[in-house]
Amino acid sequence: MTRLRAAPSRVSPRVRAWIAAVLALISGYVIATARQVIVRPPLMLSQDSVPPGVSAPAQVSLENVGGPVITITPVGQKVTTLLVFYPGGLVRPQAYEWLGRALTAQGVQTVIPVFPLDLAVTGVNRASGLIATYGQGKRVVIAGHSLGGAMAAQYASGHADQLAGMILMAAYPAGNVSLRETTLPVLSLLAEEDGVADPQAVRDGLKRLPENAELTVIPGAVHAFFGRYGPQKGDGRPTVTRAHAEDDILRAVGAFLERLPKP
Template sequence: MSTEPAPTPPAPVRSRRRPRLSPRVRAWVIAGVSLLGGYLISTARQAVVRPPLVVGQDAVPPSGTDTARVTLENVGGPVIDIRPAQGEADTLLVFYPGGLVRPQAYEWLGRALAAQGVQTVIPAFPLDLAVTGIGRAEGLIAQYGQGKRVVIAGHSLGGAMAAQYAANNPDALAGLILMAAYPAENVSLKDRTLPVLSLLAERDGVAAPDDVRGGLDRLPEGTTLTVIPGAVHSFFGRYGPQKGDGLPTVTHAQAEGEILNAVQDFLTGLK
C-alpha cells in the first residue's frame, strides 16, 4: 500500500491588472503620438520630395542687367545651364549647391558671370546632397567643357564635395572656388598647383570662420582667402534664412556684389 503524500495543489494564479489611463490622459497620449508621427512623416517627405526645379523666378544679377540664356537640361540628371546670350563662353563653371539647397538658388551668380563669357552649369543631386554624386562634374565637363577652361565651385557641403573632386581630378581643372566651405579632413590638395579661391562670410554661423581658415592647411600654397564683410552663410545663395546662421550687418545685395567681384577677379586672374 502506497504511503506517498498527496500532491500539493498549485497555488491559484493571481491576475495582474494593468493600471488604466484616465480618458483625459489617454487623449493626451494619442494626440502626442499623432503629432510626433505627423512631424516625422513631414520631415521625411521634405527630405525625399524636393521643391520643383524652376528657373528665372529670383535670379536677376546684382547689376540688374541680364545677359544670359538659361535652360533646364538633362545630363546624367537635371542641370541648369546658364550661358552668355551673345557669343561663346570661354570658361565653364561647374557649381555644386549647398546641402538641401535647390540649384536655382545660385542662378543669380551664373547670370551675372555670363556677361564675362562664363557658362555656368548647376546640377541637381538626389535629395539635393552633392555627396550623392561627387563625380557628377565629369559628365558635365564632357558635355559642355570642350575647348573651355574649366573651374569647379561649390557652396558649403557642395564646396567640400567640389574640393574632393578637384583632389581626384586636378588635371581636368583650371581652378577651384569654395564658398563657405573647406576640404574634408581626409582630403588634401596641398601638393596640387591648382589655383583656389576660398570665400569666407564674416558673420557665418554654419561654416565656422575658424574651420574655413583651418581648411587652408589642406589647400595649395597661394590659395586666396577673401572675407565677405558682414555676410552670413545663406548669402551665397537665394534660399532664405538658415537655422543656426549668424546675423548679417550688410544687405544680401551688398554681399552678392562682393561675392561676384571676388569670383570675377579670380577668373580673370586665370587667363
C-alpha cells in the same frame, strides 16, 4: 492550478492620453521633416535670378546630362570658361542662377546639376559627365556652396589635373580630403557673419588646400547670401544688404577668374 493574473495597469488614463499626444506630435514632426527632404520645391528657372548691376544676355535652360542640369550660357560672345557649381545641401539649384547670369559677362558658362534630394553627396562625381559634355576647349572651374563646396573639394582632390581652379563658398574640404600637394588655384569665400559654416573651420580648411589658396571675407554677409533661397535656421544676422554682399561676391569671383590662365 493557480492562475496568474495580469497586474493592473498603474498608468492612469490621463497619463496615457498625454503619452499618446506626445507620440503623435513626435510622429508628425518626423513625417513633416521627412516630407520636406523627400518632396522638394518645384524647379523654377528665371524667377529670382536678375543679378546686381548690368548683366549680359544669357540663355538659361534645363538639360539632361546624367540627370537634370541648369545651363546658363552667354549669348553673343565667346565662352572661355565652364563653371560647374554644386549647390548647398537641401538648396534648390536655381538659387544660384543669379551668379551664373552675372558671370556671363566674363564669358563663363555655368552648369548647376540637380542632385537627388538636393544633396551633392549623392553624386560627387557628377562633374565628370558635365565636363565631358560642356568643357571642350574651355578652362574648367569647379565651385560649390556649403555641403556642395565640400563635395566639390572631394571631386577636385581626385581630378585636380582636369581643373583650372576651384571656388569654395562657406565651405572647406572634409577632414579626410586634402589638395595640399596640388597647385590648383583655389578661392575660399567666408561670410563674415556666417552662423552655419563655422568660420574657424573654414580657416582651418585652408590647411588641406594648396598653399596658394586665397581666403576672402565677405563683409557683413551671412551663409544664405551666397544663394537666393531665403533665411536659413541658425544663420547669423547680416550687417549689409543682400545686394551689397552679392556685389562683393561677384567682385571676388570675377577677379579670381581673371587671374586664371586663359584656355
